[in-house]
Structures are given as structure tokens and as C-alpha cells.
Amino acid sequence: MDETFGNYSILGKAIPRVDARAKVTGQAKYAADIEVANMLWGQIKRSPYAHARILNIDTSKAEALPGVKAVTIGKDFGGFKWGWSGPTRDEEPLAVEKVRYQYEGVAAVAAVDEDTAQEACDLIEVEYEPLPGVFDPFEAMAEGAPLVHEDRPGNICVEYHWNFGDVDKAFAESYLVREDTFQTPRMAKGYLEPPAVIAYWPDPERIVYIGAKGSPYFPYRILAKCFDLPLSNVRIITPIIGSDFGGTKNDMTPADFSAVMLAKKTGRPVKFVTSQFDALTTDLRRHPMWITVKTGVSKDGLLKATSLKAVADGGAYTRMSPLTMFLVGTCQTLPYKLPNFKYDAYNYFTNNPSSAAMRGHGLYHSRFAADVQLDMIAEELGIDPVEIRLRNSIENPKPGKVYNTVNDVHVATCGVQECIEKVAEAVNWKARKGQKKVEGDKAYGMGFAAATYNSGTKLSAHNACAAIVRICEDGSVNYLTGATDVGQGSDTIMSAIVAEVLGIRLEDIDLKRVDSAFTPVDPGSYGSRVTVHAGEAATKAAEDAKSQLLEVAVQQFGVKPGDVDIKDKKVFVKSSPERNMAWERLVRIACYETPGKVIIGRGYSTQGISMYGLADFSKGVGDIGTNYSFTAQASEVEVDVETGVVKCTDKNVIAHDCGFPLNTQAVETQVQGGSYHQGISAAVYEELKMDSGQTLNPNLVDYKRPRAYEAPMTQVIHVITNDPYGPFGAKEASEGSTCSAPPSIVSAIHDATGVWIKNLPAQPEKVFWALKKKREKGQK
């Protein structure tokens, strides 16, 4: 604990977060905490049907209710459609012709208080013609199934077919071939803060939008298009955000559009605060997927080929399913060597709320399936699970070398072997054999898994990321960034990078959170890109500002360029350090000596794009990441064999190769969190259960989120590989643990009981019946 890595003043250590004090004293303002003078309250009118044509909307009674100031319906938006990218623009701010999922928004109201707004919504009369719907991919793909979108035959949203090498030949040459199907459940993103937004028009040509958005530049562009304004007139301000996990806070909701429209109609600010019920019934969620993996191995357990088929429930709109299905496939060729690979992906439209990105996006599904299957193969061949992974793992390339996968994914650093070895050592894996596994009605088992995650995601048209460092005349520093801290700690890391480069202290940096009127653009907090891309921009901007100051220093000291540096807020001559001056003094000289300078450093990221170009989704070729993190995990579980209840024990260890841990503490917290909340919870607790489009457990009592009493005290081991393409060697931290945790738990359950739970989550009843079946089979 509190280890130090590298030789830096600030980085590579435990860095307390810059926003922690505001949060722990209750001073931090989240969107729902913000009040604006003259504010109205908004509410959305939602469809009770999962699939229906809208015949008529009568808002007259709502408009007549005292206290109601404006009402808006879908038609007000003039046919505007939006989507995550050009080809995917299929969604309207409020439904116009038909609704495609239960509780889709059809109208919105602004009133003097929340209760009046709700009452007004109840007074809006909507005439629907209910339509038959499709509620899973199998219904959606059936011959003659009702169409969610009339112009999308077969309800196919995304379809990919990739082929690398010759899988059939490799299967024929394999010693063992296995095919298994796995299932991952529908999961809520799980952020505790339901989305909230305030919008107003300071004048008829300008929008101000304050909202909890993990990727604020999405609403920036989308609102500009929707309301036909130049980008410079759209001002997006982010308050403190209560998590995002790649979901709805990245992307637009009916409340976002309605707030702006109603603010336009009323001339007053409008605030929408959604509820956890709205979040659980309508916000974006993880795709439920059916993954079939067919793998061939040699007698020694070396992977020869994998054929992967993924069928996904994309929900009512496209959103970012093209990216999801790409991610499911792209890293199948990591972290193990895989010479032949085939991938067939099918993402269907259904009359369920839309599925989209969630922490562990894409890879969580396929890495879960592949790693559990690898354990099944290991069992069949009689090879130890750690041993089989070591045999297949990609070795860490030597400096300057790069490992290429068959689908053109380039890996400069890969610490997976070291991760596996360190975890195995930490849990004394070798000594496991022969240890007692049953105590009364409790059986114990341990599972092992390894995973990868893409870092510094780069996509077409979404990558530009910039930063500005402003040195104020008294030596204080403003850092303007488009990077959005959703709780992962990016504000702290960006500030730390700037301080490190400038040679001053973390406390000297004042980070300005996103305000698109002032901060430069950045795609947002998704795809584990912030540290890598925004970190590069931060580094460059700080270096730019520093070089401007050092120019002045060189003149002041009368030395050669390059012979000055700054450390611990002292500017000194490298060849004779007793010649120095305080940072503030240099800044004052630079700014005030006639005619004075204005020191502004700017930088933008290029690393990701400049190296290898963009990935091709339809062929499956190329890098989605700038670099790739690697993780290994061992999890021990206790299974109550009479009830099927699965609990983690405290024996839970993760080794994470994030290149270089810029903030060791943040990496640990993130890894522990990713493992428990998005990984273990997926394996054991969470499932949004639906029936014909209706959510059966839309509350936090029936939808079980993991809690403190059951939390394993996960130990985190840092593995350093110093990646050449990340700032200070860094790669993403923790999304890998969302992918390593589920297979480690499923394998642990198998180790304890002999049953494989292939469709998550391993809730008690499911485990109970599986155990019973196994007992009965054994008795025959």
C-alpha cells in the first residue's frame, strides 16, 4: 500500500483527488443540486406500451392546468433525428409516429413545481394503437416478425462477418474442439445519481445546458444540430457527475431535448430531475448477449482457432451498437496468441429500451465466454488453469517491438504473463491442490482468469482532444480541459500531469471543468480514453507553456537554451543549480517585463491516430485502442450447496498492467470497483428482468446492486510495462477488471461444486437447480 513507482515528483504515487474535499463535505454540486433563478420543473410523459403507433396527442387539458407554462411534443422538433454517428441517426427527441419501448417519451411539460408538472403529464391524452412487438433477438429474427423500424428488414441492426486465417483447417488439425454457448444478462449501468439537467436560453440565439454528461461534446453537437445553431452558441457546462459507466450520461435523453425546447418556449430555465425508476426502466443498459464460442486446441492446450458468434439484444434504437459488436470481437485475439479467428455478430432491434456502452463495453461478453471455456478445455486436457494461460499468453514485446494479432491489433506492451504469475503467487495457487473444499453445507473454490481491455479508444470523427494551460501573472495556473471526470479521477490526473511537467505542485493547478464556451473539445469519458488522449494533450499543453517560460528564463540567466529547468517550484540552471529563482518570480518577469507576455500553452492529442490509423468495423481489422491493458484475477467463492447462494471470500487478488500507474491509489480503487460492481455483480447478482417489454424489477430492492457486507477486500498488484504510446507510459486502468472478474467467479463456482454456470448471473435459484441436476446425474 502507498507504493511509489518511477522517479517523479507527483506521478506514480498515491495522489489524493483534487475534488475529494468538496465531495466529502457535501459542497460538491451535482446537476440536481443546482438551482437557477426563475426556474421551472419539467416532467416527461411516457408511453405505457412497448410498441405502438401514436394516433393522437391532446395536450389541451395539460396546458390549461394552472402552473403549467409550456408543453412540447415530438412534432415540435421538426423531424430531427439523431444518433451516435451519421449512419445511426434513427432516434427522435420525443416519439412522433410510434413508440418502440415502454416508457419512451412522447411529450414533456414545464410547470412551476414538480407536482404540477406530474399532474399535467397525467392530463395529456395520448391515443395509441398497440402493435405486436419483439422482445428478444430470437423473436426479432423470426420469419415475419413485426419490425421495430420499418426500414430495417429482419430487425437487423448490426451484422459483421470477419475471417482471419483458416479456422476450419485449424479445427481439423486440433486435438480437441469444444463449442459452448454463454449468456450475459441485461444489466443497468448502476450509477447512483439519476440524470438531471437544467437548460435555458440567455438570448434567443444561445443555449446554456447544465447536465450530468460524461461526454458533454455529444450534447454540444447534437443540440446545435437540433436547434440549428452554430456550435459556438451552445454552451454545455458540467457540474460534478455521479458516475456514468459509459451510458446514458454519455448520450441524449428525452429530458435533455425537452429541457432546451421548453426553455425556449417559456423563456425561463427548465430543470428535469429523473428518478432511479426512470433509470432502471429507460436508461441505456448493457446488451444481453448469447455468445457461442468454438475453440480448437493442441494436445498441450495451445489455442489454434476460435470461431465466435455473438447475438445481441440492441433494444429499440441503434445508439452505439455498431461499436459494441466491434468490441465484442476485436480483442478475442488478446491476451492469448490466436492464429485463426472467425467472428459472426448479429445485433437485433427489439422493443426493449436501448442497449449501449457499459464499463467493460463489448469485451466483457466475449472475454467471459472465452476464459471460462479455456478452463473447460484445461479440465478436459488435465492442464492446470494457470499453466494453460501462461502457455498461451502473449509475451511482453521487447522495447521497440510490437506484437501484431491476426486482425491487425498492435500491442507494444503486454504484461499479462507477469500479471498471471503475480496473482498465482499471491494466492499460493500451487498449494491449492488437496486443500479442504467443503465445510458443512459450504463449498469453497477458486477461479482464475486473465483479460485485456482496449485503452485510448479512437473512432472516426470523435477523437480530437485538446487542452489549454494558462499561466496567470501571479504564477497560479488554470488548466482548461474537455476531459470529463465522472468519478474516475481524471481531473486529478490531468492536474497532476500539468503540475509534473511544469515542475510545480498539484495544489497550484486550478482545473476548469468542462464549459464548452471556454474549454477545448474532447470526445468524452468512454472507451478508457481519457488518461491516454487527454493526458497526452495535458502533457503537450504544459510543455508548450513551460517552453515559453523557459525562453524567458534562458535570457534572464544568460545561459544556453536547454540549460534551465523547473522543479519543486524553483527555476534553476542545470549546469549550476545554485543559480535559481522562484517560479512566481519567473512568471512575473515573463508577464510584466515590457511589453509583457501572455503565457498560454496548448496541446492536442495525436498519438492514437498517427500510429496505425482507424479500425475497420466491417472487416474487423485494426486498432480500436492506442494501447491495451492486461489483467489477471483469482477469486475465491463460498457456495452454500443447499441454497445456491454464492458469496465472495476475501481471497480476491487482481494484478493490473496499466502501463504505469499515474495515481496508484486511484488505480487500486478503480480496479477494486470495476471488479466488484461491474464484474462480480454481473456474475452473481444483477439482472434486469423483463417480460414482453415490461421491466419486472425496476427498483433497487428487487434489482440487487452489490453491497459492503459482501464485498471482497480485493488486493491489487501493480504491473508496470511503461507503454510507449501513453503519457508517462500509462494505459487504461480498471476496465480490464470488469472483464477478468466474471470468468474468475464462474470458474470458482465450478471449482467448488463441479457445475458450470454459463448464463449469468449465478443467482441462488439457478445454482440450486444446477447442483440438483448434477447430483441426480451422479446418482444414475
Place this chain on the structure above:
Amino acid sequence: MIAAFEYFAPKTVREALSLLAKYKEEAKMIAGGQSILVVMKQRLLTPEYLIDIKGITDLDYIKYDEGKGLRIGALTIHRAIEKSPVIQKHFGVLSEMEGNLATIQTRNWGTIGGNICHGDPAGDPASVLIALKAKLKLASSAGERIVEAEEFSKDYLEVALEPNEMLTEIQVPTPPAHTGTAYEKLMVMKGDMGIIGAAVSITLDSKGGCGDARIALSNAASVPLRAKKAEKVLIGKTINNGLLTKAGEVASTEATPPADVHGSIEYRREMAKVFVKRAAQLALERAKAA
């Protein structure tokens, strides 16, 4: 959020009872509100009159003497029962049950009386009180009456309170010598409502055989269910492992459990077997030690 109501905050039982007599069905009582506020926030319940009895300090007490047994005022908070040294010593099962009831925040404000009167068959106190042969004192402006805890629940969320009545006291008799009681419930996380639960009380006779037994199940029917047939499996016999298993199986046939997102009817039946046996095993151990 919550629909408007006319609010009263009586300070004495008498005041509360005269309000009940006046408003009857149109009035609802709120004690700790940990059950009722959830449904009021969702507007599933919109009473015209709300009688807030949390301020009636006269009903917040824990009294014990060996003769009369335990008397708990209806407005005693769960946390007080959990932490009471007297209850921990003489009626440990109540303290244990409270320790797994929801979370500390709920237990710091919610009352045992409010919990029982809410009438949720998944609730923990009711089945434990049935196993302990508790009685409930109900009061109205016309007088008082005592009912057996096992007669109190009529149906899902419906209890045997007349519109002008309120629960004032829970009476738990001192158990006979060689009695042990235990409550086990199926939780995924600590504090969950039990997917199913079993409260079992066993009294051993002078020869070490089972003189008396009580088995009550939570979340196994529309009311807390007393499994009388299962009790008969044990009473009058020397309890061994096989008999405990049989008691569980019989209790399982008496149950009419619900199906929901947490478990199917079949699973709950299977779990009834497991939890009756587990609770009975523990009760037996305690009876032997008592």
C-alpha cells in the same frame, strides 16, 4: 411526490384512539414510516388523514420479568430490540432477527409495531413472534383485547385491526425450561427480505424428547404461516436428523409460496425444507443448552 393529507400528531394513546374512532377507514397510521412512506411516495396509498403516532413515547419500552415475560411497546424501534441486553439474554432470537432486518438506517427509525401492522408475510418479526407464542394487545376507544400473534395476519398486507384499533403492546411469554428458538432466512445480501424464512421453537421434555414445537414460515404464503403439520412431526418424538428433514419436507407441503423475481414457487418450497431444518437444528441445540 406524496399526495396531501391532513396530519395529526397525537401525544397519547387516548388521543390517537379518538382520532381513529373519528376517521376510521379514511385514516392511516404512521409510526416509523419505513414501510408506509415507500408506497405513499409512489402514490399507491393516498390517505385523507395521517395519524403520526411516532411521538407517543409511552409506547416505547422494553419490560421484562420472569413471571410476566417480555413486553415490548409497539413503538419500540428495531435497533432498540436488537441492542437490548435483556432481550439478548432472555430472547436472543429476537435480537438476532432484528440484526438481519433491513439495514441500520431502517432499524433506527422503524418500529416493530409498524412492521407487524404492515402485514407483509415476508417480514421477519411476525413469524418469530408466532414461534414464541406471543400475544398482541390491541386498543380502541372501546377498550383493549388480546389476540394471538398467529391470528393477527388475515391476508397479504391485511391484519386483524378494526378501523378504530391500534396495536399497543407485544407480549412474549417466558419460554418453559429447555426451550430453544431460532430464525433463519434465505438472504443473498445481509439485510435482504428473506426469499423464505423459518422460525422454529423447540421445547424438550424431561426425557429429552420433543415436548412442544412451533414452526412459522415467512414469505411462504400470503400470511406468516404456522406449519402445524410439520410441528406434529416433531412433537412427542425424540428428534434426530431424519425427523428434522421430515419436518422440513412437511412444512414445505403446507406452504403456498409466491413466485417473483427472487424465486419460483418450486425453489421456495425447496428452501422451506432447508430453512425449517436449519432453524430447527439450531433451536434444538439451544433447547439442550437451556
Place this chain on the structure above:
Amino acid sequence: MKGEMKELKLTVNGKPYELEVKAETLLVDLLRQELKLTGAKVGCLDSACGACTVNIDGKAVRSCSVLALQANGREVTTIEGVADGDKLHPIQQAMIDHGAIECGFCTPGMVMSAKALLDENPNPTREEVKEAIQGNLCADEGYVKYIESIEIAAREMRGGQ
């Protein structure tokens, strides 16, 4: 009368208040909207998440599940009342130093549950610490560092033992 304003006298963070509220007002809404103490958060409708946790007479309670009028005559402490001016409470300092805080939405509730625990039980076991925050959902940090921070704060408050 329905909708009539009722008198409410309570102390919040040591400050006495005499207010008039509608009977249906929840304590959390009184704190957030009337008194502008937005530290307590609303995360759910089911009395399940604990983001609204405050202390009433030193005990951790969900303010979303308490009618404001029931706090009459009581002492309510919110997150804004935990620090002593600029000096942070050991629980707050430990959470910052140990890296427990991520998005921070659950943090005020966590602090209030931890404070109620340590004020009553200065030497809790790990099990007791876990139980104290079982009613506080977090979605980010896996609870590990929260648990460790509370233990660190407890040691600090006991004078370092």
C-alpha cells in the same frame, strides 16, 4: 386541513430552526430545498440506496423515509455539519487520504453512517464497519477503501491505537 402549513422546530447542524412545512414534506426535501443543504442526495425511491442518510439525535437514518414533521424537537446532523469549520472530521480526512472517494454521490451518506457508528462504537470490528455501511450503496469503488478509511479514522479517533 389538507395542505395547511404545520409548525416545525428542529436543530440542524447545531442551528435552531422554526419553520412552517406542508405535512407531506419529506425530511430530505426540507433539507435540500428549504434549507439548501444539498449534501444529502436522492438516489432512489425505494429506501434502498442510503444516499440521503443523515443523523437524527446521533443515529443514522434515511432522510427520504422520514416526514420532516417527525424530526420535530430533534437534532439533525447533515454532511455539512460534520467538519469543524475548516477542520475536517477524521472520517472525512481518512476518506480523502486513502482514496476512497470517486464520484462522491454516496460519500455524504457514507460519512453519516460511519460517524454514527464511531460515535457509538469507537472500536468496531471489521464486520461492524461493513454492517454500518450496508445500507449505503456505492457504484464505483468496491467499498474496500471506504471500509479501510473508517478503520483508519477509528484508530485516529482513539488516539492512534
